[in-house]
Amino acid sequence: MEQDYKPKIQLPHINRSPKPILINRPDKPSWSFSFKYFEQKRFFGLKNKDGGWFVSIFEQLRDYCKVDIEKFQSDLKMQNGFRYHKIDWHGKNVPMERADFNWIDKDILENEDEFPFYQIHISKALGRIVGLWGLNNIFYILLLDPEHNIQPSKYNDYKVTKTAIQDSNYTSLMIDIDKLKKHQCATPCKLREELNNIPSNNNTSFYSFELHDDYYEAFHEKIKDKSITELIELGLLHI
Structure with missing residues (x-):
């Protein structure tokens, strides 16, 4: 009885990169x-x-x-x-x-x-x-x-010297906002209403970037009458 012929399937060769080797692996426990x-x-x-x-x-x-x-x-x-x-x-x-x-x-x-x-x-x-x-x-x-x-x-002489705690930039900002919230202004106070809504927990995307020194002065010239958001949006539209 003739056997069914099944062609051999040759798998493509996969070029696997060698695993990285740590050079000068420490042989003693490190601190x-x-x-x-x-x-x-x-x-x-x-x-x-x-x-x-x-x-x-x-x-x-x-x-x-x-x-x-x-x-x-x-x-x-x-x-x-x-x-x-x-x-x-x-x-x-x-x-x-x-x-x-x-x-x-x-x-x-x-x-x-x-x-x-x-x-x-x-x-x-x-x-x-x-x-x-x-x-x-x-x-x-x-x-x-x-x-x-x-x-x-x-x-x-067994002296204990007083020190002061350094707040982070974020903590310092929140302290400044709390001070503004206590500021007295005319009723209704729109400023206080807005401050009380901080943080707003909005989902606005945030991006950071840096400019080469050659573009820094040109950038400041461009933002005189426009916000950074407007400049980025205009740039994206012209891509």
């Missing part, structure tokens, strides 16, 4: 940082700190990430050089208690034996970082301490 639990608090505010101070923070964190973490955790001399130690909550004039860190997970906060808090220095002049260790050698930053307030010492 990393997280701002998941970072807050500003009384005596640990960052108002009036300039850009240079923040650059110093980032550079110091970068340098810590290059440290051999296994060596660091066993080398007391290195730890002393970094002013690294557990927070002594019973020290003189310590301005916070562990219980005051109520913005972090309760399971962490109530387990001091497993999750002690540490300080480590930025520099002698720029202050300290306060945090705790999590999994995978992640050091969770809780506070930045530019005035050395977390652990007052004899060096500065």
